[in-house]
Amino acid sequence: MAVKDADVAIVGTGAWGSSALWRLAERGVNAIAFDAQSVPNVYGSSHGHTRLFRVACHEHVDLTPVARRAKELWLDLSADQGADLLHETGVLSIGPEDGRAIRNVRKAVAYAGVDVTTYTIDEVREKFPQHANLGDHYIGIMDHEAGFVRAEASIRAAVAAATARGARLFDRTAVLDVIDDGDAVIVRTGARDFRVGQVILSSGAWMTKMQDVVPLKAVRAPMLWWEAKDAPEEFSLKNFPAFIRHYDDQHTLWGHGSTPEAPVKLGPSFDEHSRMVVDPDQTLRGVRPGVDWATVGSILPWAVPGLQSAPVLAAPCLVTESPDMQFVIGRHPDRSRIVLAGGCSGHGFKHASAVGELLAQIVSGEELFTDIAFMRPDRFR
Numbered sequence: 366m367a368v369k370d371a372d373v374a375i376v377g378t379g380a381w382g383s384s385a386l387w388r389l390a391e392r393g394v395n396a397i398a399f400d401a402q403s404v405p406n407v408y409g410s411s412h413g414h415t416r417l418f419r420v421a422c423h424e425h426v427d428l429t430p431v432a433r434r435a436k437e438l439w440l441d442l443s444a445d446q447g448a449d450l451l452h453e454t455g456v457l458s459i460g461p462e463d464g465r466a467i468r469n470v471r472k473a474v475a476y477a478g479v480d481v482t483t484y485t486i487d488e489v490r491e492k493f494p495q496h497a498n499l500g501d502h503y504i505g506i507m508d509h510e511a512g513f514v515r516a517e518a519s520i521r522a523a524v525a526a527a528t529a530r531g532a533r534l535f536d537r538t539a540v541l542d543v544i545d546d547g548d549a550v551i552v553r554t555g556a557r558d559f560r561v562g563q564v565i566l567s568s569g570a571w572m573t574k575m576q577d578v579v580p581l582k583a584v585r586a587p588m589l590w591w592e593a594k595d596a597p598e599e600f601s602l603k604n605f606p607a608f609i610r611h612y613d614d615q616h617t618l619w620g621h622g623s624t625p626e627a628p629v630k631l632g633p634s635f636d637e638h639s640r641m642v643v644d645p646d647q648t649l650r651g652v653r654p655g656v657d658w659a660t661v662g663s664i665l666p667w668a669v670p671g672l673q674s675a676p677v678l679a680a681p682c683l684v685t686e687s688p689d690m691q692f693v694i695g696r697h698p699d700r701s702r703i704v705l706a707g708g709c710s711g712h713g714f715k716h717a718s719a720v721g722e723l724l725a726q727i728v729s730g731e732e733l734f735t736d737i738a739f740m741r742p743d744r745f746r
């Protein structure tokens with residue numbers, strides 16, 4: 366039997382792959398990781414300084430234990446690397462009290478006992494006057510366990526923690542094919558083949574091309590940064606904390622105040638002009654002035670009138686949507702040496718450290734720290 370190059374290979378070293386590499390290395394598993402680009406890079410989903418971190422997740426009540434574990438691990442990684450990765454500034458959810466999102470936040474709070482403060486609409490208006498035109502039927506819920514994660518810094522830290530424990534990273538090395546030969550998995554690159562025991566496929570938007578179990582879609586979604594019209598201090602992080610504002614039952618604005626690294630970051634969950642299904646190898650990498658912020662630019666004078674209505678910075682980003690907007694994590698239903706980790710559906714960064722832990726548990730045959738049946742790859746069959 367031919368000698369293996371590693372026990373586990375990770376294909377794609379973004380937020381999820383880098384965390385998996387760290388958690389495997391922490392267990393002493395002989396793991397290698399590949400990325401087609403440098404790590405981190407601006408071509409996938411994980412660039413742009415920050416990502417909101419929430420514990421009371423409106424997307425699925427069973428994400429709450431994942432977020433809690435993620436938080437422990439972000440703090441462990443911060444301590445290990447002497448880095449400041451998680452900023453616990455709180456995240457304010459604002460929306461119609463009887464709307465789906467606020468109901469789901471409340472469900473997550475009740476389920477996991479999340480530390481929150483609930484504000485009446487008058488209290489929201491008084492404390493956060495930057496948000497205009499809030500309906501009388503709205504409330505605010507401040508998740509005190511929440512905040513934001515520093516995106517590229519977290520990936521760098523996870524890779525550094527992993528390589529310090531013996532893991533190897535092959536960056537700028539595209540994986541061309543993954544072939545299960547029954548006895549091992551061959552990871553084919555331009556330079557050579559690597560023979561490994563198991564593979565984790567965590568290639569973000571490229572999961573649309575690297576597996577056919579789940580019909581995933583890669584969607585281009587620009588990130589946008591804004592400046593205040595004339596009162597910058599009102600929009601500092603301290604005064605304009607991280608938020609998700611559900612302005613009707615489907616559409617949201619999310620963002621946070623300015624940091625030493627960047628101006629106010631703010632974007633829409635849905636934008637008919639800028640969000641489009643793309644081929645990640647062909648998509649436009651620049652921005653389209655006036656088009657990429659047409660929708661949000663028209664909402665801002667109404668929703669947050671203290672901000673300019675055109676951004677000062679913009680950068681395209683990709684999200685990978687699954688049909689039910691939940692993650693796809695688990696063994697490939699037909700090829701058991703391959704583990705799928707994709708379909709972030711636009712809310713995957715905060716959980717990355719815990720997703721890495723789940724992936725390490727799956728390939729190591731350990732009991733999972735929480736039930737992730739709702740993420741099973743075969744749920745669409």
Ligand SMILES: Cc1cc2nc3c(=O)[nH]c(=O)nc-3n(C[C@H](O)[C@H](O)[C@H](O)COP(=O)(O)OP(=O)(O)OC[C@H]3O[C@@H](n4cnc5c(N)ncnc54)[C@H](O)[C@@H]3O)c2cc1C
Binds near residue numbers: 400412417632712
């Ligand atoms: C505008 C925007 C806002 C967001 N806001 C939030 C937020 O507030 N909170 C939150 O939690 N999440 C948020 N997200 C989602 C979050 O950023 C993603 O869930 C997360 O970054 C996904 O990471 P990933 O590891 O799956 O993908 P990526 O980080 O893209 O990693 C995939 C990697 O695979 C590599 N790759 C691809 N093909 C190959 C190949 N053949 N061989 C080798 N390597 C390959 C790529 O180069 C890439 O580095 C947001 C996303 C966007 C776009």
